[in-house]
Amino acid sequence: MNVAWWCSSTPGQIWTWRYTPFLGVWVVAATFIGGYVLAHRRAGEPLDRRLTRRFVAGVVALMVVSEWPIGQLGVGYLATVGIARYVVYTFVAAPLLVAGLPTWLVDRWFPLASRRGRLLSVLTRWPIALLLFNLVLFATHVPVTIDTLKVTQVGSFAVDVLHLSAAVLWWWPAIRREPERNAIHEPIRAFYLFATSVLMFVPAAFLTFSPLPLYGLYELAPPLWLGFDPVMDQQAAGIMMNVIGGLVLWGIIATLFLRWAKEQTDDDEQVRRARDARVLERMAALADEERSATARPESTDQPTRPARP
8 A cells, every 4th residue: 555645646647546545634634633622621621512513624624635535636637626625625624724713722822912923913914815815826726836846745735735824814804703813894804705706717717718728737647537638627627616616605705794694683683672671761760750759749838827925
């Protein structure tokens, strides 16, 4: 059984169903989950089941698309699977990881006054996070990057780390709720996510409408049983980035917007109830005053006669 650190392209190697474990995937997953649990134990904090499920689900999503066979197919054989890996990294794993971090753990790992905290504060300001995310999106999908980096395990690992890191920074202001952690809300959040859905159309359009293969890595890969030629595979990858990625992103936008609308409705309802309670208290006080005035005996002003001697 072959063992490797990370999935990478091996030019000319014919695909087989022989399992190839990628040790780096298991090390990364163990580091994420182990660090998460260890931080809770050191701080004496119980594991929040809801947050823990989110964090673990994000790690599992990373493992599924990074381990064999999806990792190997996406890096060395099919651009369609490669784009599917990117979609899962960006729109599934990253938001789950960000949403699974409790506030106290973020404060523990990234104190606001520390260098780590200040760096995170700069990188997660929404204009900077939006710029970084799209720079990584464009830079890691140009042919020279794919054909140069994904043929080595180190290069392929570096690309995946860039994708996950940029996605975490991008989701941070949209998902975190702490104002001091650059949290944003509607309508800025809707514009923030919508802007990325529009910009993502640019690389997707190049993949979909290019008449020639853009990536030598996938063009020269040994053919699979699917019958995809490189151009069909590339077009399907572009459609997946634009349609599937867009649908996932718009689904998240709709969920966040509906959640915000419900919170606004609940806040308005609480304000209305508090206002009605104050009105009722005032009406009750006025009624008590009226009852007290009615029950008070009227004073008589009769002149006093002088006493006879």
